[in-house]
Amino acid sequence: MGRSPCCDKVGLKKGPWTPEEDQKLLAYIEEHGHGSWRALPAKAGLQRCGKSCRLRWTNYLRPDIKRGKFSVQEEQTIIQLHALLGNRWSAIATHLPKRTDNEIKNYWNTHLKKRLTKMGIDPVTHKPKNDALLSSDGQSKNAANLSHMAQWESARLEAEARLVRESKLRSRSFQQHPAGFAPSASASASTSDPGVSKSAPWISGGWTKSSEGNSGGILNTGFSGDLESPTSTLTFSENAPPVMCSTGLGLSSMPITEFVGTSSTSETGIIKEEGDSTHLPEYKEAIENSLSFTTNLQDMSMSIETAWTSESLRANNAHVNNVIGNVMEEGFTNLLLSDSMDQSLSEGGKESENSGGSGDGGEGGSGSGSDCYEDNKNYWNNILNLVNSSPSDSPMF
DNA sequence: AACGACGGCAACCGCACGTAG
């Protein structure tokens, strides 16, 4: 595939941007929008490649960027989402308004990763590093299961994002071929679309819950507030079996409940080993089937917003943030916060400016010795809380 | 004061993906 290098032209400047360059770029974009990035430098009178301009704009000049220290809440959000999504910074950035993925990535690499390591948690797997030591009391199993859960959740998010992306495409078709679809002045996607089942097998497979009573699947649910995410049917109810209809992912029979109920009762609800092993291939398949790991939560929220522009959908992101916020209030972040504070104390309050916010670091007291396991347990419990507390009646989750 | 080590961060690089022609 031919792909012309963008910066191989001689005479193009690289390296740090000067205020003059910034000014030029800013002025041009404010007046004309960025349009084609490749064409922009010439038009704006910059000796830069388009890519460089784009990066400068998205990571630095954009007016809606918040700079400066990350708040404790932001830190916690990053860690939690990283546990679920891995190094998908753009997805994580979705839930940190005004922060760029690059900034988050840098912050993770320079601060949070180290902090987790210091806490004895593997920043990659988010598992306790002393897994082996814990194995005797079964904690390693728990940790593995929790990690497994996170992996699965990651795949789930991927699938959901794909669904939305698919819907986005449909939305474009709406705009381009309005005659071919029921007109939707309110863009509320209130129509059924036979094409859905063809293009999105996981939809056609039926989100049992969401498609019940509306044959068109998810898109039929009407987005006036009762949009049912396919995966939102993953209710995490300990009583009612979850209606996992991700047939496209081969997950329909997965014993999700067994995973799910565990978040709040760390000791009891952990995945049953037999269930886990039984469905391991399905998990694997589910994850592997989520081919497009480029999708992210931003895709979900943004594409829905652009696709249907329903106010109710705007709550999706807000909800996620609320969930995260709730989790934080419940103490997960105390762990890190306390660590943060420990660090502050030990390092002379280097990070004490940390948004002074939510001084909820009170009861934490992590970090030392015997508390380590407890902390890690809480850590994972709260990650699961994040997932579990996504209400089934949420438009998005 | 000079020097090296280290950390933080902006920017670059290259791959992947979507899309238009």
Added chain:
DNA sequence: ACTACGTGCGGTTGCCGTCGT
């Protein structure tokens, strides 16, 4: 179906300021 282009994304690099010796 193929190709070129535009863009998104994550990993990496390199500059610069700060700190310790």
